Amino acid sequence: MQEQATEEQVQQVIERLINMGFEVHRSTGALKTVLGAVGERREFDIRDIEVLPGVGEVHRISSPYKLVARNFRPEGTIVRFPNGVCVGGDQVAVMAGPCSVESREQVLAVAESVRRAGASFLRGGAFKPRSSPYTFQGLGEAALKLLREAADKFGMLVVSEVMEISQIPLMLPYVDLLQVGARNMQNFNLLRELGKVRKPVLLKRGIAATIEELLLSAEYLMAGGNYDVIVCERGIRTFETYTRNTLDISAIPIVKKLSHLPIVADPSHGTGRRDKVAPMARAAVAAGADGLLIEVHNCPDKALSDGAQSLYPEQFDELMGQLRVIAPAVGRKLA
C-alpha cells in the first residue's frame, strides 16, 4: 500500500483479495502496510490490484508456470528419439541442414556432409512464408518427403517447422521433431494442438519474448499433455543493428536454472551472418547448451533463402572439430 493509504483502502484491497480466493497476511510497519496474498490461483492479473485506490506496488511471487519449473523434475528432462538419440543428457545434439529444401540433390548432398561431420538431426524448411510477399515460399509436402528420404538414408532424424494447425497431420509421417518458429511462439491455438501430439516439439523463443514468456508457452504444450519439449534461443531484438538479432547466450544458463527442459541455440538465425555462426555456436556450447540448430548449404551462394547465414560444409566440419574440444569443459560430448 502507499504510505498515505487509509485504513478503508487497506480493507478494500483485503476484501478484494479474499474474494479472489486468496488468504491474506498483513504486516503493518512504521511507514506502510504490506499485504501478502497466498493461494493457488495462477491466472491472476496483478494489474487488477494495482489500480485499486491506495495501492503502491504489486509483485507476483509465485512463478506463473508450474509444469516447466525446474522443481517439477529436478533431475532434468531428456527427450528420447526412436533411434536412441537423446536431447538433454550428456550429449550435445547438433541439428543441421539448409534453410529451405530446394531439391533432392541439395538435400542429399547437405545431409551426407553434415552427417559425416557428426550432426544427428537434419533440418530444413518446407513452408517458408517470408516478410516480403514477393519471395520464394517453400516446396511444401514434397520437401518433407525429401527430408525423410535423406534422413533415412544417412541414419538421421528430421526436424522441420510447423506453421499452422492444418499442417500438423501432413507433417507427422515425415518429421521426428516439430519446430515452432519464433513468430508462432505465442500462437496459443497452435500450441494447444501440439500439446495433444505425441511427438517432441522444438519451441523457439520469439524475438521480443522474455524468458518467462518462453517458459509460459512451453507450459501450454506440457499442460496439453506433451512433455517432450525442447526450447531454443535464437536471438532477441535489441538496438544493435550490426547483427539481425542479438543471440542471448545468457538465456541458456537461466533456462537451465528455472526449468528442467533442454535448451538448444540457433546461431544462424541469431546472427544472420555466416562469419558469426561459428563463434556463437562455440559460445552456446561453452555456456551449457544441450544442442545447436545450424544452417548448412552445399552452395550457399545459390540458396533460395538465407544463403548469407548458411555455412559451407567445410566450415561446418571445422566448427564440429572445435566443439569436440569445448564440450568436455562442461562435462558434455559430441556424437
Place this chain on the structure above:
Amino acid sequence: MQEQATEEQVQQVIERLINMGFEVHRSTGALKTVLGAVGERREFDIRDIEVLPGVGEVHRISSPYKLVARNFRPEGTIVRFPNGVCVGGDQVAVMAGPCSVESREQVLAVAESVRRAGASFLRGGAFKPRSSPYTFQGLGEAALKLLREAADKFGMLVVSEVMEISQIPLMLPYVDLLQVGARNMQNFNLLRELGKVRKPVLLKRGIAATIEELLLSAEYLMAGGNYDVIVCERGIRTFETYTRNTLDISAIPIVKKLSHLPIVADPSHGTGRRDKVAPMARAAVAAGADGLLIEVHNCPDKALSDGAQSLYPEQFDELMGQLRVIAPAVGRKLA
C-alpha cells in the same frame, strides 16, 4: 567495397549483381570503390552481397514496399464504411468497447455509453487466447452476434480480432473491420487470405516490429487486392518496465510520411494501465492519428480480461471532451 578490395573482388561483385538482374554503376574514389545496383528486383536479400569477399557495406536504397508507399497514393487513403463513416479523412474515428465480450448486458451497456460519448465503432474480443493456459478464452461466435446486435441498435460499426484463417468466414457476417493482432502481424498465411477479403482490415504493429516491417505486412494485404487497410500503433517492447509496452507516438507522423494508409493508436494495450490511457490518447490525436482504439468497460473491476486497462464510461466521456478541444489544432474534428 572495402578499401583494400582487389580489382578481382570488385569484378566478382559486379558479375554477381548483373546475374541478379541489376544494372551496375561504378564510382572509383581515391580510397574506395562504390558500386550502385539499379533495378526492379524487390525480393533481393542484401546479405547475399554483404558476405562476398572485399565487400564493405551494402545499403538498400529503394524501399522494399511499393503499394503502401505514400507516392502510390499521394492524396492519402480514406477507408469508407457502409454507413458513411470514414477513417483517414478529417475526422478522428474512435473505436471503443470491452476487451472481451462477456455478456449481452455488458455489451449493450458499454455500446450505449461509448456511442453517446461519440465513438463510431464498437470493439470487443470474441476469441481470447491468452499467454497463460489457465485463463478465460472468449465466447466465440456468440460474442460476434452480441457485438452485431449492439452495434446495430446504436448505429455503430463492429471491429473484432481474427486470429486464424478458419475464423474468417465465421466473422464476415458480423464484423465491419477485421482486426489483425500484434502477434499475427507476420502471420503471412493469414495476411494472404485477408488480402482476398473485401472488407477493411485493421493491422496492429507487433511489439518488436519496426515501422518498415509493419508497412511490409500491409503490403501483403494490398498485394492480395485488399486496399482498405488501416494500421495501428499499440506499443513496442523496450527496456522500460513501468508500462507494459512503450506506445511509440512518433510512429504516427512517420507512417503518415512514408505511407498513404490511415493510422490509429491503441493506448489501452500500449500502456496497460487505466490512468495512462487518457494522456496517451490525447497525445496520439495531437500527433496526427486518424483514430483511436480504446477499451471501456461498464464495470472494469469485474472484467474477465484486461480490466486494469479499461476506462470507466465516465472517464471515456471526459476524454472525448478533451479530444474535441485538441483535434482542431491539427485540422481534425471528432464525430
Place this chain on the structure above:
Amino acid sequence: MQEQATEEQVQQVIERLINMGFEVHRSTGALKTVLGAVGERREFDIRDIEVLPGVGEVHRISSPYKLVARNFRPEGTIVRFPNGVCVGGDQVAVMAGPCSVESREQVLAVAESVRRAGASFLRGGAFKPRSSPYTFQGLGEAALKLLREAADKFGMLVVSEVMEISQIPLMLPYVDLLQVGARNMQNFNLLRELGKVRKPVLLKRGIAATIEELLLSAEYLMAGGNYDVIVCERGIRTFETYTRNTLDISAIPIVKKLSHLPIVADPSHGTGRRDKVAPMARAAVAAGADGLLIEVHNCPDKALSDGAQSLYPEQFDELMGQLRVIAPAVGRKLA
C-alpha cells in the same frame, strides 16, 4: 523461498535479514514460505538475498527514492525563476533556441523570433563534445555571454548545459537553469556538486535509463539540498531505427504520478528530425508536460550542429499557435 527450500535455508535468510537491520514477517503457505522484510534501510542490494540458497525471488516493495516521491510534496513542485516565470504550475514553459551558439547575430536573431512566438527561456549550447572527434566543439564562455546578452535584451531566461564540475562556477553568472545532459544523468560526482548549487537544474533522462533511474538521479540533487529540479524526457534507445531515439511520451504521466517534480519534453533530440518535432511537441503537451525544449535556428541549413532537427522560426511560430489550442484541454495555458 523456493518450494523445496529447507527450514534451515529459511532460517539462514531470516538471520541475514535481521543482521541487515530488517524486521522479518513470515507467511508459511501450503506450497512455499514467503518472508517480508520491513525496515528503513534504503541502500539494500536485493541480489545479496537472491543468491542465498533456497531463495526463489526477491522484490523491493519500497521505492528506492524518498525526496522525489510524489508523497513528499503531494501538491507538486513549482520551480520559480527571478523574473516570475514558473515551471510546474498551470503554464506550459517553452525553452527554445539553437543547438549551439555560433555567433552574436545568430543568437540575437533566434532569441527575438522565439520570444515573439512565446518562448520564455533561451536555450543554446556553449560546450559541444561530439561523438566524433572531428567535429565542431562549441564556443565556451563566449557563448554564455552571448546567451545572457540576448536573453536580457528580450526578457528571457537562459538554459544551457553543464558538462563538468569545473564548468559550474563559469556558468553560474550567465545561466538561470543548469541543464544536465542525457550522457551525464548518472555522473554522480557532477550531480553531487549541483546539489550544492542554489540554481535550478534541468535533468535529462539518459537514453537507456529507466524512469526509476531518472528519479534516483534527481534524488541525488535533492539529497544535496537543491530542491529546484526539473526532469526532461528526451527519447530512449529502442530497436526502431527510423528515428534517432523513441520519445517516450508515457514517461510524462508516469513521472507526474510517481513524483512531485515538473517534467518537460525535448522533441528535437527525441526524434532527431525536423518534420517530427511539431507532432511530438503537441503530443507532449497533450500528455501533460510542464514545458518543452525545442531547437530553433534562423538558418538551419547552415547550422554547425544538429541543423537537421532545428525548426525554422516560422515553423516554431505555427507550432506555438497549435499548442495554444491544445493546452486548455489539459487545464494549462501558454505564456
Place this chain on the structure above:
Amino acid sequence: MQEQATEEQVQQVIERLINMGFEVHRSTGALKTVLGAVGERREFDIRDIEVLPGVGEVHRISSPYKLVARNFRPEGTIVRFPNGVCVGGDQVAVMAGPCSVESREQVLAVAESVRRAGASFLRGGAFKPRSSPYTFQGLGEAALKLLREAADKFGMLVVSEVMEISQIPLMLPYVDLLQVGARNMQNFNLLRELGKVRKPVLLKRGIAATIEELLLSAEYLMAGGNYDVIVCERGIRTFETYTRNTLDISAIPIVKKLSHLPIVADPSHGTGRRDKVAPMARAAVAAGADGLLIEVHNCPDKALSDGAQSLYPEQFDELMGQLRVIAPAVGRKLA
C-alpha cells in the same frame, strides 16, 4: 532521391553536396535518381541532406572511424605491458579482483588466490559513485596504494577505473591499465585527456551504445595519440529483465572483424548474478575474446558492493580450469 523528385530538387542536392566538398556521381534509373557523394569529409551529418526537399534516403558508406578500423592495422593490435604480459596475442588475459577495494587484508587475500589460479591483472575499484546517493562510495587513493602493493607482491598488473579528468594524475603512479566505465564511454572530455596519456586504456561499452559508437569512442583515444586501447563488452540493456544486462557475446567476433583492437568481456557486470558468470566467461572465450574481467571476493556475502555478482575464490579456480580446456579450440592459451 524520391521517385517524384523534380530535376530542380536534384540540382539543389548536388549543389549542396559540392559546397560541402564532395564529388558527386549521378545514376539516373527508370524509377529514380541515385546520387553518390565521394570525399574525405568524415564529420558530415547525413541528416542535413535527408531534410532537403525531394530526398528519399541517405546512407553513409564510409565508416565514421579511421584509426580503429581493421584495415589500419590488419595484423591486429597487441597491447604490451612492462612485465611482458600482452593483451591481443595468443594468450587470453584474465583480470580479476573485488568490485571495490575494502581493506588491505581483503585485497591481499583476493590477489593471492586469483594469481594462483592464473589471473595476470588485479582489478579493483577505488572510486565508486553509485546510483543511490545513500551507499558506499569507495576508498580513493588509499585503495590505489593497496592494489599496487598487492599486485607487486604477487607479480600482477593493476587495472582500475578512472572517473574524472582530475583523477588521472592521481592514478598514474599506481595503475597499469586505466579503465573507462560504461557510463563514461561518451565522456569525450575524459577520452581526450586519456588520449594524451602514455598508459593503456580499457574502454567499456555503454549499456546503450552500438558497436559503432564504442569504436568511435576508441577513435577519440587513438586520435589523441594513445594507441594502446582495449575495448570491453559488459552487457547492453534489453527488454529481458532476468539479468541486469544482456551480455552481447556477438560483439566479440564483430569487433574483431571491424577493428584491430583487442576485446575483453566482463561477465560479472554483464549478468549481475554469480551463477551466470562462469557460463558467460566460457562463452566469451569460446567466441574469441582476448581476455576477461571478473569480480572475485574472498567473502562475497560481506562485500560492500556487488557481492551478489562476485565469485568465491574456489569458483574462480574451477572456471580457470574450464577455460584451459576451451582456449585451445580457438588457438589460444591461458597464462
